Amino acid sequence: MLSARGLAHRYGGTTALDGVDLTVGAGGCVALLGPNGAGKTTLVNLLVGLLPRQRGEISLAGGDPRNASTRRWLGVVQHRWATPAR
């Protein structure tokens, strides 16, 4: 269902990810744990297509998460959200 190979990401001179591989099968449930600044948010943002890929490959449900046709199959709830106030 999800396959990531060799993901690397930098913000200017800061290396956030350097060679991350991850595979999640259909029905799989994954918890991503790590200290502050480990790169968890960066990884998730790449996997769901919120960040453009710099290096590595991502396949989500057989497609590129940056493509709208792939994201049709994706639901994301961020750890912070807001609903419109009346």
Ligand SMILES: Nc1ncnc2c1ncn2[C@@H]1O[C@H](COP(=O)(O)OP(=O)(O)OP(=O)(O)O)[C@@H](O)[C@H]1O
């Ligand atoms: N927009 C950004 N600009 C510059 N550096 C960033 C940016 N976002 C993240 N970083 C840096 O990239 C590294 C990984 O950050 P990231 O937010 O992905 O880690 P995290 O594991 O989600 O951390 P936390 O547990 O605090 O949420 C850190 O060194 C962070 O300072």
Ligand SMILES: [Mg+2]
């Ligand atoms: Mg985070």
